[in-house]
Amino acid sequence: MELLPLVCLCLLTWSGTTFADGNGPGVVTVAVAEGSEAVLPCSLSTRQNIEQKVFDWKKDVKKEVFLYAAGQHYNKGRTGQDEQFKGRVFHFEDELKNGNASIKIHNTKMADSGSYTCTFPNTAEPESHVKLVVDPDPERFILKDRRGENIPGAAPEPSVATLNQTIDWALLQCVVRGASPKPKVEWQDGSGNILPAEEPQVSERGGRYDIILQTTVTKTDRYRCVATQEEINHQVHSDTYVLMNDRREENNSGES
Structure with missing residues (x-):
């Protein structure tokens, strides 16, 4: 509803x-x-x-x-x-x-x-x-950004990057480092829908977790990587904008 x-x-x-x-x-x-x-x-x-x-x-x-x-x-x-x-x-x-x-x-x-x-x-x-x-x-x-509360292990702002891109798709990567407890990391589109992603790469040292999550997108949109630690009600995110098919659009406009 x-x-x-x-x-x-x-x-x-x-x-x-x-x-x-x-x-x-x-x-x-x-x-x-x-x-x-x-x-x-x-x-x-x-x-x-x-x-x-x-x-x-x-x-x-x-x-x-x-x-x-x-x-x-x-x-x-x-x-x-x-x-x-x-x-x-x-x-x-x-x-x-x-x-x-x-x-x-x-x-x-x-x-x-x-x-x-x-x-x-x-x-x-x-x-x-x-x-x-x-x-x-x-x-x-309340789930919110609690970095200013000096909570040990609260996830930092995720680092996001476009690893590779063609006219049809883009490979996005999100990295969260030094978080404890282990955060849930997700990619979302501009409407807040959770995107399918590859299996996260997780490493742990001294109780702190590093997580890398990649996803492939196929349309122009603003994408968001969200890290959530429900145990401490902490949630933080980073955004990136992906522009797709611009070369194809240029070709089409040239033909017309």
Whole structure:
């Protein structure tokens, strides 16, 4: 399910920090301080009106968080909501017409932390997955560049280079040195899609890891090498721009 741009903008204001992370494809993490309000995002991909439809939020697979069924829900006397969430979970009534099934949890508690799923029963919509982290210091759960925090072993900025290039393809290399714990290194295209790559070359000395990752690309785009150390919530990247087929385009323009 895609997130409405307006909703994403509001989330940054209402719910602490919202970001995609490495817990799985499509998983969004919301990190908030205990006692604050958390907004969990979910939207119908078609963005069609869902005022007369059904959507269901559950926590850790089985706990019933919020069920909306054509205008009926727990805040209107519907039974079945888990005791943990009674009186604290609300939807965005005015946004239903835009396909927005997001919910907000008031007065968040540590026990609210966990995995949430949003589903549209009897439709082809895939589940939306959200990880909620409630903590006195939610910032420590955010994947970000932490080199300025002097954390031992935090990966430095990756070194990226184009090793070889023809009019049809380019071989890109990313090098990360001296990182501990061992980072996950990936190549992404300009849209954030993870690219297939060769088997990484990994060496270790004194508990520090050097990793070399190569990938072959075939189109003009901005490419990014990302190094992630989830154990210390550190993520750093470097970008490179590849221009492809310029000679072929020159030939075509000359012929015309």
